[in-house]
Each structure stands twice: as C-alpha cells, then as structure tokens.
Amino acid sequence: MQERSKLRIAVIGGGAAGITAAIAAAYKGADVTILEKNARIGKKILATGNGRCNLTNIYLSTANYHGQNTDFARGALVKFDVEKTIDFFERLGVAHKVEEGGKVFPVSNQASSVLDVLRYELDKAGVKVLCEAAVINIRDEDGGFSIEYQNGDQFKADRVILATGGKAAPNLGSNGSGYALARSLGHSIVEPFPALVQLKLAAAFFKQIQGVKFDGDAEIIVNNKTVEKASGEILFTEYGASGPPVLALSRKAGECLQKGETAWLKLVxxxxxxxxxxxxYLIKRFNDSPEKELVFSFVGYINKRLVPVILKEAGIADIRKPAGQVSSAERGKILRILQDWRFQIKGTTSWPAAQVTAGGVDVREINGDTMESKIMPKLYFAGEVIDIDGDCGGYNLQWAWSSGFVAGECAAIVGDISRPERNA
Known part of the structure; x- marks a missing residue:
C-alpha cells in the first residue's frame, strides 16, 4: 500500500506564535513551512522584555487578559501552561530565572538566545522557512488552500495557521495584514487599537515637566467613577504621561475612547x-519657614520642576508669596492637585509606540480548544492576530506560546484531509 503523504501546513507569520506553532506541528509529523514577509523570522522577539525576553509570568491568570471574551484564552493557556512553557524552553537550552512580579527571563538576559534556540529547533524539526514571502491572498481550493505571495508566486497547503500578529510596533514587521486575510476567509474583526502605550492628555504645560518621574497612583475615571487603577513610576512626557502604570491603564483608556466615552486620568x-x-504636614512645613517663597517651600519634597505647574493649577496667582500667607482655601487646592490631579484623555500614541494590539479576529468564530476556525475548517489562528491581549509582564508572550502550540498540534492531527462541508 502506498504511504500517505504528510499533511502540508503553512504557518503565515514567523513571530513567537508562528514559530511555536510550526515546531508543534512538526513534532506531530507534519510537513511545515513558515511564510514570513520580513527578511528574517522572530524580529519582534528580540525587542521583548527590553531585549531580555520576558518569557512568561508565574502568576498567570485569565484575569491578565483582555478582549470581548477573555474566557476564550483559558483553553490554550491550560493546555500549554506556564510550567509546560518553562519546560519547553529549558529543554531547548534556555535556563530561566524568576524576577519581581513573577516575570520569567532567560538566565542569559538575552532575547537573542531565545530566538537562537527556536531557530535551531525549527531546523532540527525540519521546518522550512521562506522569508520575504508576503502573503496577499489565501483561497480555499481543491480540499486545501492556495496561498499567493506579493511577487505572484503560489504555495499549496492542506492546512493554514494564521499567526501574522497585530499592528503594534510596525517597525518590527506588524502591519495588520492578517486582518484582511482573515476577512477574505469569512471572519469578523474586532476593530484594533493600540494597547500598552502612552496616553495623550489635555493640558498646555507638559513641555515644562516632560521627563519628570514620580512614584504614585494612576486611575482611569469615567462618569466620575474609577474603572481601573495602577501604581508605580509615572513619567510625564511632552504629550501626557507614560510609565508602567500608565501603560497598564492604556488598554482600558483606549476601550473607553472607542466607545465614545469621556475618560480622565487621575494622578496621585x-x-x-x-x-x-x-x-x-504642609501646615507644619509652611509654618516652620513662613518667610520662604511658596514655590521654594516645596523644594526637597516635590520635584522642583513640578512645583510652579502645581501651584498655577491650584489657581495661586502669586507663587512667590511667603508660604506663611497661604490661605486654607489655597492649601486645599494644592492638596487636591497632589492627590487628585485629573487630565482628560485625548487619546493614545500611535502604533509605532504600542507594545501590543487590542482587538483582532473575533473569538466567537474560533474554537478555543483547538484554535481552528468555526467558519473555515482547517484554518487555524495563533497569537496577537486574535482578539486577546495581555497585561505587561510576560503575559502576551505566554499567549503567543500557548495559542501557537495548541494551533500547531491540532492542525497536525492526522485524519481525512479532504474538505468537509463548511459550518453554516
């Protein structure tokens, strides 16, 4: 009897999810090819974790994920969990360490070492990699798929894994091309917007205080109610605010703005x-040196570049008057600025500054246990192209590894590779 040929699987996108999917499919015996539009694969991996590659987080929970249905992420995150991820990379040679907040990094502190071992494993598993192969069209054809490149060449596959990423950090190759491909195959897209990104705020004085940092609290306020909050080092920029707490809140801010809501950033x-x-404390400080100019009386307590702005925001016309002459009403206004300074959120910075994409392929159209399309059988999805995004701290890479591995394994399950009837 003639031996049946291997399943031909095309993985479109050579990022973290695509590489993992390709390896998982090859482990199952499939004939796997990665089609990558860039000159090399894994470019974005090199930038993760500030060049150190934050592999995952030991405190992972579905609460760290966002999208229209975050429960969707549970299937892949359970099947290929943190422990399996760490074991996978340890087997490839990446020794790991756990740092503050549960962040897992390679002991080498080099993202390049992670990419190196992944590329080695691809080669060892027999995965073919075609770079500078920008896919512009996928057609359901003859019980499989016909994939067309930008240069006019075509590639045939029995199954396709779409792992094209989102739109964040386009300088690293993410341009949202996967959304058009998904739409052409019948899928819906939840409108993407930048996440883990800086906020643009309404005020005229930011150039005076850009670069100033402080440890404090940040909250997103909608209809005078706190909808999300975070703490840590906050940085003023020429357009608004940045820093880990602001990045953490940016997803909620973007979501509110997409709904047409007026959102405010409260800083403590x-x-x-x-x-x-x-x-x-302020009364004592003012009374101890009542002759000091008010603007100078804060030096040593608050960053001196902030003081004139805070006093003017508090409505104090003469910021050089003696501290002992500050009225209780003026003191109350200063207190409000120090512990409840509010800025209307105008928007976020754009895709080049974003670390991740919110939105993507609608998860209602994907089987969360297999990553297979419910609309187009034998089409699978993995990574950032899906409407799932995570918090900062290793959660987005974990989603890439988990969804990629599950998609790769399930796509490579040997069975009847003839085209079944499509779902209604």
Whole structure:
C-alpha cells in the first residue's frame, strides 16, 4: 500500500506564535513551512522584555487578559501552561530565572538566545522557512488552500495557521495584514487599537515637566467613577504621561475612547499618606519657614520642576508669596492637585509606540480548544492576530506560546484531509 503523504501546513507569520506553532506541528509529523514577509523570522522577539525576553509570568491568570471574551484564552493557556512553557524552553537550552512580579527571563538576559534556540529547533524539526514571502491572498481550493505571495508566486497547503500578529510596533514587521486575510476567509474583526502605550492628555504645560518621574497612583475615571487603577513610576512626557502604570491603564483608556466615552486620568503624586496627614504636614512645613517663597517651600519634597505647574493649577496667582500667607482655601487646592490631579484623555500614541494590539479576529468564530476556525475548517489562528491581549509582564508572550502550540498540534492531527462541508 502506498504511504500517505504528510499533511502540508503553512504557518503565515514567523513571530513567537508562528514559530511555536510550526515546531508543534512538526513534532506531530507534519510537513511545515513558515511564510514570513520580513527578511528574517522572530524580529519582534528580540525587542521583548527590553531585549531580555520576558518569557512568561508565574502568576498567570485569565484575569491578565483582555478582549470581548477573555474566557476564550483559558483553553490554550491550560493546555500549554506556564510550567509546560518553562519546560519547553529549558529543554531547548534556555535556563530561566524568576524576577519581581513573577516575570520569567532567560538566565542569559538575552532575547537573542531565545530566538537562537527556536531557530535551531525549527531546523532540527525540519521546518522550512521562506522569508520575504508576503502573503496577499489565501483561497480555499481543491480540499486545501492556495496561498499567493506579493511577487505572484503560489504555495499549496492542506492546512493554514494564521499567526501574522497585530499592528503594534510596525517597525518590527506588524502591519495588520492578517486582518484582511482573515476577512477574505469569512471572519469578523474586532476593530484594533493600540494597547500598552502612552496616553495623550489635555493640558498646555507638559513641555515644562516632560521627563519628570514620580512614584504614585494612576486611575482611569469615567462618569466620575474609577474603572481601573495602577501604581508605580509615572513619567510625564511632552504629550501626557507614560510609565508602567500608565501603560497598564492604556488598554482600558483606549476601550473607553472607542466607545465614545469621556475618560480622565487621575494622578496621585503623594500616595504615602491620607489627605488629613498630608494637610498637617504642609501646615507644619509652611509654618516652620513662613518667610520662604511658596514655590521654594516645596523644594526637597516635590520635584522642583513640578512645583510652579502645581501651584498655577491650584489657581495661586502669586507663587512667590511667603508660604506663611497661604490661605486654607489655597492649601486645599494644592492638596487636591497632589492627590487628585485629573487630565482628560485625548487619546493614545500611535502604533509605532504600542507594545501590543487590542482587538483582532473575533473569538466567537474560533474554537478555543483547538484554535481552528468555526467558519473555515482547517484554518487555524495563533497569537496577537486574535482578539486577546495581555497585561505587561510576560503575559502576551505566554499567549503567543500557548495559542501557537495548541494551533500547531491540532492542525497536525492526522485524519481525512479532504474538505468537509463548511459550518453554516
């Protein structure tokens, strides 16, 4: 009897999810080819974790993920969990360490070492890699797929894994091309927007204080209610605010703005004490040196570049008057700025500054246990192209590894590769 040929699987996209999917499919005996539009695969991996590659996070939970249905992520995250991810990379040679907040990094502190072992494993598993192969069309044809490149060449496959990424960091190759491919095959797209990105705020003084950092709290306020908050080092920029807490809140801010809601960023510059204690401290500070100019009386307590802006925002016309002449009403306004400084959010910075894409292929059209399309059988999805995005701290790479591995394994299951009837 003639031996049946291997399943031909095309993985479109050579990022973290695509590479993992290709390896998983090859492990199952499939004939796998990665089609990558860039000159080399894994370019974005090199930039993760500030060049150190934050592989995953030991505190992973579906609560760290966002999208219209975050429960969708559970299937892949359970099947290829944190422990399996760490074991996978340890087997490839990446020794790991756990740092603050549960972040997992390679002991080498080099993202390049992660990409090196992945590329080695692809070669060892027999995965073919075609670079500078930008896919512009996928057709359902003859019980399989016909894939057309930008240069006019074509590639035939029995199954396709779409792992093209999102639109964040286009300088690293993410241009949203996968959305058009998904739409052409019948899928719906949840409108993408930048996440883990800086916020643009409404105020005229940011150039005066750009570069100033402080440890404090940040909150997103909608209809005078806090909808999300974070703490840590916050950075003022020429257009608004950045820093880990702001990046963490940017997803919620973008979501609110997409809904047409007016959103505000509340900053707490002094979060080490309550209002009463802070007021008593300011009274003592002013009374201890009543002759000092008000603007100078804060030097040594608040970044001196912030002080003139804070006082003017508090409505104090003469910021050089003696501190002992500050009225209780003026003091109350200063207190409000220090612990409840609000800025209307105008938007976020654009795709080049974003670390991840929110939105993507609608998860209602994907089987969460297999990553297979419910609309087009034998079409699979993995990674950022799907409407699932994670918090900063290793969660997005974990989603790439998990969804990629599950998609690769399930796509490579040997069975009847003739085209079944499509789902209605």
């Amino acid at each position: 510059l002094i979060n080490t004490c309550g209002r009463g204690e802070l007021e008593r």
